[in-house]
Amino acid sequence: MFRHLLKLIWNKKKHHLLLVVEIFVSFLVIFSLTSMLVYYYRNYMKPAGIDDRNIWQVNYYDVTKPKQIDSLRQFYAMMYQQLKNTKGIEEVSFVSNNTPYSANMHRSSVGINKRNAENTDIYEGTETYASLLGMQMESGRWYTKDDMAGKYPPAVIGVALKEELFPDKNAEGQVVKVDDTEYKVVGVVKEAKYRGDFQESGKSVFIPLDTSSLKRNTTILMKVSPAVFNDANFEGQVYKQLVSWLKGVNIEIQHLDERHRSMDRLAIIPVIILLIVSAFLIINVALGTFGVLWYNINKRKGEIGLRRAIGATGMNVNQQLIGESMVIATLALLLGCFFAVQFPLLHVFDIASSTYIIAMVLSVLFIYLLVLLCSIYPGKQAAAIFPATALHED
Amino acid sequence: MLKNYFKIAIAVLKRRKFFTFISLFGISFTLATLLVLTSFLDKVINDEYPDAKRSRSIYVTGIEERGKGTRSSSALSLGYVNKYILHMKTPAAIAFHSMQIGTNAYHNGKKISVNYKFVNSVFWDIMEFDFLQGKPFSAQQVNSLDKVAVISQDLSDAYFGIGEPAVGKYLEVGNDKYRISGVVKNVPATAYMLNGDMYIPYTLSQDNPNEQTYFGSWNAVLLARSKSDMPLIQKEYEDIIARLPHSDKRFTKTLSNADEYLDAYMRAGNQDGKSKTWIYTALGIFVFLIVLLPVVNLVNINITRIMERSSEIAVRKAFGATANTLVYQFIVENIILTLLGGLFGLLLAQFFLWILNGAALLTNVHLTLNLTVLFTGLLICLIFGFLSGVYPAWRMSRFPIIKALKA
Structure with a gap:
């Protein structure tokens, strides 16, 4: 049966070529769209790992800070106390500027002996960082002031980094190298989605601020009580307070949840536009395929009449025509899959192979369904052809 | 002759309404998508607010230094602008500005970014x-460190009230009060190098004008006397970069460019010049895909439709019409079809733009269908009609007469 169909198609190869090209291109469009959707969906289903409610981010620039290390530490300790004592502010942490949902990035390789994890995000923050952002520990604990006295400064690593560096042993107590400094791991934290709901969290390591990072620190995170979170008057007071403490400074207060929303929006808008454009392209293709199949059947009335006359049932004819479309679709899909499979093989983007495989399966199913739908009506029409009328025509 | 073709085309369109619908649907949607894209690009490239002298302006947006395994890249420092750019001889005038700095103003119980x-x-x-x-x-106000500001209409409306006069009043940001010297029309977010809510004298900045580092947050705009002077300015800047001492021993190579507007726009801080090619490629692939599917679809349908007209073609051939005449006729017919589709596409595009503008994805960006966009649309229509007509017409012209007449 299949060989017969293939022969029929091969005989009219020139005729079917354009249809194959059309289905092939549609497959590529659908494949890129589903890859994106599957990637987003899988990330969306993972827990956020961050509680973004009631958090302010303060950016401050151009502050004249004390040069001496001791007075610099004192400067920050005092600022911490003063902020913490302000009614309405629940927790304060000084952090590097790559805060959740920001465009800033600080990546480097993190390693132990010869094993190196490239492109690991390095986040710096004081001891209150995790509790302020509501991050959950997988094992071990977050670093405290006491850890600073040890031989190595402490570090907390994310689950993904732990899997890469210490797949089959405990990470706690191990020493890792971050930017040429050695740190001792004290805990493993659950992955936090720093780039919004739809992006992967990536590998991460959290370290306390050293002296040089304190010198160039420009970012403070504050957890405030829900009652004053949206109170512009209270925010204005804190702003004024900070301006008067840090003379001649530029200050900006941002709301973390707003930034979260706008980052998600930024991720979702291109998908929506692509979705609309692809939907119209596919409707276009579906209508076109339907038209061409329909017309072909009208042209093959003689052949179909003959088949009916020598004993083929309406069902047989129907099956044959749908089968033909399916074979054409298969040819196009084989070609399409050849190209699609290059993405996971060549690691074109930094995305898990399984995402591509799922997307490929979904796209193949979708194209088959589309072609099936487009050929049902023409097939039915063909099945209804009476041999007598059809043969009479020619 | 053309009139005749037109009549035939309309008659054919009326014959099989379903196919006509498919063709028009494909064409109009494709065109609408391309029109929206063109409208956006037109906004980016041709909207000359506020830099109306764009055609003879040169933009320096950043500097990058590289060494073995290390690389620093950022906008310029004030010291660098002072020491190297302000001393350039070829430009007629040199403007410089910092990048946007965010802060808040609190006024009447409201927070304003x-x-x-x-x-x-x-x-x-x-x-x-x-x-x-x-x-x-004025220059004098800048030199005497006056706390004056020019603000955007949006900020004026938010702070002083909609339509209220703002000049001479004071706006409080941080520890300082700035006297408003002027209010300007909003700059769209697409002009990302120049937009802002508030412009204040650079002398109020904390940056040290004699700082040694090259890396900071400043950009410069160099105005040429005439268009022909632009290569001179670029040459002078190249020479400056060639002679520039490295800011640190680690570095061995310096990259910085004096660009024309579009190059600077697409560079977006990347001094390598690769981002431009990348953007063009991505845009090209997108347009190619958007156009490819409908064209193939239309070719498919056109071939089908021609087969239907085989007897007409055969008769015409029998009466002596040459292959060229037939090809010409079919392409004209197809272009008429695409133009008709284009008309629907225009309405569709207007509808899309209405939605996009309503959604306000980019602040102060209002996309419209102007003459440039319409002209591009017409061009796209013609190319589209031609592309999707050529192959079917060629197939048609080689149609065997006898076979067709027999049927």
Whole structure:
């Protein structure tokens, strides 16, 4: 049966070529769209790992800070106390500027002996960082002031980094190298989605601020009580307070949840536009395929009449025509899959192979369904052809 | 002759309404998508507010230094602008400005986000801002560290009330009160190098004008006397970079470019010049895919339709019509079809733009269908019609007469 169909198609190869090209291109469009959707969906289903409610981010620039290390530490300790004592502010942490949902990035390789994890995000923050952002520990604990006295400064690593560096042993107590400094791991934290709901969290390591990072620190995170979170008057007071403490400074207060929303929006808008454009392209293709199949059947009335006359049932004819479309679709899909499979093989983007495989399966199913739908009506029409009328025509 | 073709085309369109619908649907949607894209690009490339002298302006947006395994890249420092750019001889005028700096203003129990920029006074000479109220600040005010500001209409409306006069009033940001010297029309977010809510004298910045580092947050705009002077300026800047001492021993190579507008726009801080090619490629692939599917679809349908007309074609051939005449006729018919589709596409595009503008994805960006866009649309229609007509027409012209007449 299949060989017969293939022969029929091969005989009219020139005729079917354009249809194959059309289905092939549609497959590529659908494949890129589903890859994106599957990637987003899988990330969306993972827990956020961050509680973004009631958090302010303060950016401050151009502050004249004390040069001496001791007075610099004192400067920050005092600022911490003063902020913490302000009614309405629940927790304060000084952090590097790559805060959740920001465009800033600080990546480097993190390693132990010869094993190196490239492109690991390095986040710096004081001891209150995790509790302020509501991050959950997988094992071990977050670093405290006491850890600073040890031989190595402490570090907390994310689950993904732990899997890469210490797949089959405990990470706690191990020493890792971050930017040429050695740190001792004290805990493993659950992955936090720093780039919004739809992006992967990536590998991460959290370290306390050293002296040089304190010198160039420009970012403070504050957890405030829900009652004053949206109170512009209270925010204005804190702003004024900070301006008067840090003379001649530029200050900006941002709301973390707003930034979260706008980052998600930024991720979702291109998908929506692509979705609309692809939907119209596919409707276009579906209508076109339907038209061409329909017309072909009208042209093959003689052949179909003959088949009916020598004993083929309406069902047989129907099956044959749908089968033909399916074979054409298969040819196009084989070609399409050849190209699609290059993405996971060549690691074109930094995305898990399984995402591509799922997307490929979904796209193949979708194209088959589309072609099936487009050929049902023409097939039915063909099945209804009476041999007598059809043969009479020619 | 054309009139005849037109009549035939309309008759054919009426014959099989379903196929006509498919063709028109494909064409109009494709065209609408391309029109929206064109409208956006037109906004980016051709909207000359506020830098109306764009065609003879050169933009320096950043500097990058590289060494073995290390690389630093950022906008310029004030020291660098002072020491190297302000001493250039070929430009007629040199403006410089900082990148946007975010802060908040709290006023009447309301929080207002403010993005401000430090600028020099030449900035106002090179840029042609629409002043709705007041005027720019002068060189003298800049030199005497006056706390004056030019603000956008949006900020004026938010802080002083909609439509209220703002000139001479004070706006409080941080520890300082700034006297408003002028209010300007909003700059769209697409002009990302120049937009801001508030412009203040650069002398108020904390940056040290004699700092040694090259890396900071400043950009410069160099105005040429005429278009022909632009290569001279670029040459002079190249020479400066070639002679520039490295800011640190680690570095062995310096990259910085004096660009024309579009190059600077697409560079977006990347001094390598690769981002431009990348953007063009991505855009090209997108347009190619958008156009490819409908064209193939249309070719498919056209071939089907021609087969239907085989007897007509055969008769015409029998009466002596040459292959060329038939090809010509079919292409004209197809172009008529695409133009008709284009008309629907125009309406569809207007509808899309209405939705996009309503969604306000980019602040102060209002996309419209102007003459440039319409002209591009017409061009796309013609190319589209031609592309999707050529192959079927060629197939048609080689149609065997006898076979067709027999049927």
